[in-house]
Amino acid sequence: MSRKKTVKSKNRTKGPTASPKSKGNGKGAKGTAGTEPQSNGVVHPSRPSLSNSGEFYDVAFKVMLVGDSGVGKTCLLVHFKDGAFLAGSFISTVGIDFRNKVLNIDGVKVKLQIWDTAGQERFRSVTQAYYRDAHALLLFYDVTNKTSFDNIQDWLTEIHEYAQQDVVLMLLGNKADATHDRVVKREEGEKLAKEYGVPFMETSAKSGLNVELAFTAVARELKHRVLKEPSEPQFHLQDYVNKEMKSAGCCRP
Numbered sequence: 001m002s003r004k005k006t007v008k009s010k011n012r013t014k015g016p017t018a019s020p021k022s023k024g025n026g027k028g029a030k031g032t033a034g035t036e037p038q039s040n041g042v043v044h045p046s047r048p049s050l051s052n053s054g055e056f057y058d059v060a061f062k063v064m065l066v067g068d069s070g071v072g073k074t075c076l077l078v079h080f081k082d083g084a085f086l087a088g089s090f091i092s093t094v095g096i097d098f099r100n101k102v103l104n105i106d107g108v109k110v111k112l113q114i115w116d117t118a119g120q121e122r123f124r125s126v127t128q129a130y131y132r133d134a135h136a137l138l139l140f141y142d143v144t145n146k147t148s149f150d151n152i153q154d155w156l157t158e159i160h161e162y163a164q165q166d167v168v169l170m171l172l173g174n175k176a177d178a179t180h181d182r183v184v185k186r187e188e189g190e191k192l193a194k195e196y197g198v199p200f201m202e203t204s205a206k207s208g209l210n211v212e213l214a215f216t217a218v219a220r221e222l223k224h225r226v227l228k229e230p231s232e233p234q235f236h237l238q239d240y241v242n243k244e245m246k247s248a249g250c251c252r253p
């Protein structure tokens, strides 16, 4: 498969990822960092490409999951990918891992390559190296863990230092199902997100609350950025999220 046209980046911005040239070890959508070629460029919707999970896609983006250890990054990704919840023993991620998923957004097949990072401090230098290639970041805290919430500021500082200036960023308060153990109110999350001007929602990898929506919203924003028709209205991530949550009868005033 030939490599698609490369788009020159403006300022520090990176374009979406072109289709993979090599297929790595074949079938698995789950992989190890660095097994897929990294290149930039728009993959034209009329010329779909084949992902290494065997699915066609039109355009591809990298999404990175960040936040303290134990906030539920891996569980949320597993729920999104496989619809299952990893209950029981907590196996902390080592370094970085990724999974692919292709979403159909208004007839456009958007491939998300989702990078699941280790929250543990000792892996910080590893994850920092991946920020600059990310088109979107999902920043997690755990609503049952105040420290993970307090650390959001430090994560934002790190993001501003290492990520692209126009990276799509969303704050997620995970474990919203754990009502008895909750120590961070939804309003506190909303307030913090407003302060920093980032979209926000609460999620649960256990119940599946807003899991699909978190990734779909980001995919829509990214797709809109590269494939927007001149006549199309501007896409507002937080407005979209609010509307979707409202129509699902969920979790918004």
Ligand SMILES: Nc1nc2c(ncn2[C@@H]2O[C@H](COP(=O)(O)OP(=O)(O)OP(=O)(O)O)[C@@H](O)[C@H]2O)c(=O)[nH]1
Pocket: 067, 068, 069, 070, 071, 072, 073, 074, 075, 076, 086, 087, 088, 089, 090, 091, 092, 093, 094, 117, 118, 119, 120, 174, 175, 176, 177, 178, 203, 204, 205, 206, 207
């Ligand atoms: N109740 C509840 N528990 C969750 C949820 N998400 C994750 N957990 C639990 O939280 C623990 C940590 O989840 P992980 O997904 O491994 O956390 P992580 O953020 O990937 O952690 P690192 O890989 O160390 O960065 C596990 O014991 C999960 O079962 C959730 O939405 N609700």
Ligand SMILES: [Mg+2]
Pocket: 073, 074, 075, 091, 092, 093, 116, 117, 118, 119
């Ligand atoms: Mg993990």
